[in-house]
Amino acid sequence: MGKRLRGETLAAFTMVAPAALWLFVFVAVPLIYVLGLSFCGQDEFGNAVFEFTTKNYANLLNADYLQIYLRSVLIAGATTALCVAVGYPFAYIIARTSSRHKSVFYMLVIIPFWTNSLVRVYGWKTFFSGTGWLSSVLMGLGLIDAPIDLLYTTPMTVFGMVYCLFPYMVLPLYSAIEKLDGSLIEASADLGARRSETFLRVILPLTSSGIFSGSIMVFIPCLGYFFVSDILGGGNADMIGNLIERQFQSANNWPLGAALSIMLILITIVLVRAYQRMGGDMDALGV
Amino acid sequence: MTLSKRGRTVRNAIYCVLVYLFLFLPIAVVVAGSFNATESRPYLTWKGFSLMWYQRLFDGSQAALMEAFGHTMLIALTSTLLSTVIGTLVAVGMYRYRFRGKALIDALLYVPVVIPEIVMGISLLVLFAQAQVPRGMLTLVIAHTTFCIPFVVFNVRARLAGYDVSVEEASLDLGANRVQTFWNITVPVLAPGIGAGALLAFTLSIDDVIISYFVNGKTSVFPLKVMESIKMGVPPSVNALSAILLLFTVIFVVLTQSDLLSRHRSE
Numbered sequence: 256m257g258k259r260l261r262g263e264t265l266a267a268f269t270m271v272a273p274a275a276l277w278l279f280v281f282v283a284v285p286l287i288y289v290l291g292l293s294f295c296g297q298d299e300f301g302n303a304v305f306e307f308t309t310k311n312y313a314n315l316l317n318a319d320y321l322q323i324y325l326r327s328v329l330i331a332g333a334t335t336a337l338c339v340a341v342g343y344p345f346a347y348i349i350a351r352t353s354s355r356h357k358s359v360f361y362m363l364v365i366i367p368f369w370t371n372s373l374v375r376v377y378g379w380k381t382f383f384s385g386t387g388w389l390s391s392v393l394m395g396l397g398l399i400d401a402p403i404d405l406l407y408t409t410p411m412t413v414f415g416m417v418y419c420l421f422p423y424m425v426l427p428l429y430s431a432i433e434k435l436d437g438s439l440i441e442a443s444a445d446l447g448a449r450r451s452e453t454f455l456r457v458i459l460p461l462t463s464s465g466i467f468s469g470s471i472m473v474f475i476p477c478l479g480y481f482f483v484s485d486i487l488g489g490g491n492a493d494m495i496g497n498l499i500e501r502q503f504q505s506a507n508n509w510p511l512g513a514a515l516s517i518m519l520i521l522i523t524i525v526l527v528r529a530y531q532r533m534g535g536d537m538d539a540l541g542v
Numbered sequence: 543m544t545l546s547k548r549g550r551t552v553r554n555a556i557y558c559v560l561v562y563l564f565l566f567l568p569i570a571v572v573v574a575g576s577f578n579a580t581e582s583r584p585y586l587t588w589k590g591f592s593l594m595w596y597q598r599l600f601d602g603s604q605a606a607l608m609e610a611f612g613h614t615m616l617i618a619l620t621s622t623l624l625s626t627v628i629g630t631l632v633a634v635g636m637y638r639y640r641f642r643g644k645a646l647i648d649a650l651l652y653v654p655v656v657i658p659e660i661v662m663g664i665s666l667l668v669l670f671a672q673a674q675v676p677r678g679m680l681t682l683v684i685a686h687t688t689f690c691i692p693f694v695v696f697n698v699r700a701r702l703a704g705y706d707v708s709v710e711e712a713s714l715d716l717g718a719n720r721v722q723t724f725w726n727i728t729v730p731v732l733a734p735g736i737g738a739g740a741l742l743a744f745t746l747s748i749d750d751v752i753i754s755y756f757v758n759g760k761t762s763v764f765p766l767k768v769m770e771s772i773k774m775g776v777p778p779s780v781n782a783l784s785a786i787l788l789l790f791t792v793i794f795v796v797l798t799q800s801d802l803l804s805r806h807r808s809e
Contacts, residue, residue: 262720266720267638270632270638270639271639271647273632274629274632274647277687278647278651278688281684281688284669285665286653286665288665289664289668345557345558360558362796363565367565367566369795370788371784371787373765374572374768374780375568376568377568378567378569378572379567379568381575382567382568388571418564418565475658476658476659478658479658479659481660499661500660513664516661516664519658523657523658527656
């Protein structure tokens, strides 16, 4: 018996230690480094040097940056709202259809989700650019005289974000709506509720978990998807992600980039805490 | 306004078609572009149907693109293998045993899932710079394995719900050793979860732009190659390669969807 117990300990160790070590070295330690870096200064070559300073955090309040934060929150908020508004009815229809092609409908959501997001964003760029498809078709139809270029605007960035993040909203909505017991809807109707009442007082509360997890999975990544605002917003719709990216690449101000990242981590923690408070299931965020 | 049942069905169908159009339009644009016979930047004007860009993928003229693509595949395979092994082991270990620090491991597993990818990217960049690890294939594989592990764990965990550990006890009592028990009892039971996790890891790896962007050094990978060329005009060879990838994705999804669906139903 003692031998088996010792075997148990060894087995537990072999199973857990690789992941524990990996996560410690490549998740925990890097974040601790970022925290440390955010309190560093820079030498004349721009290299980070340790000299405890809070000036990076003070720099976060730069008026230009405040405008970028505001825009980021507005773009992420608009993206989340649009994803719910478009995604909810869609998820509802495909989750509750009695069609025998239901699995095909679901598959058709997964396929774009599994196709490279950058390639798809580039597809939209081709579609909307001045020499692109939309202009050519509209000119061909005689609806416009000169090519129109819809690129490089904030609405275009929101459009791209909605496009990239839409499946992250639809998939949790789909599983929440599919679990909904149809007899509750019938009961509500039998008891004389109007369709809108049934929706607001039965369907919506019972599927709100899907809206919450979908919103978390859309809002947070949206703040960091710098390539979408880069390609479709063309520098006119910079977000926190673009600001961070620039500090680590062209501007070479790593300490400031680290402070910006810490801010993003704090936003994430606050939102995830709120999600847990509302009874959100963490495993539901793993798609 | 109240619609008849039939009217509602028609309205719903139209709505879904519009949403699918939205989802697939840019993909159609990319695929169509792969057949464009154009030779001049920015490769947008339609010059007629041709398969020349597909041919060029294999005649050596697109060596840089194909090299980047090869890197992407190698990184995806390696990080899928690593994350599947590490993730499966820890999922089973955490299900079966109670130990100190379990809550901490659980918390660390959620970090790569909820944190914005850009933060993951820069934190690994900072680590590699600090540890003076040259950025390239090694750092790419490490980064990809890191963000794939949690997704493997969640998939295996979903499969573990209701798994009876006493079958393993029985196997041990009958004289099998622990490794044999794990291979012959545990793994087959969990296979669908492991498979789904591995598939997701592979897909996430080939799709990743943001994290790779910070840790690639001078090693080019397919998504970053696309990003580089977007400002100058993307050559249709990129479209052709994307179209081929899409074909594989469709086959993958069709092969696995029955399993994915049953998993979603059981949740």
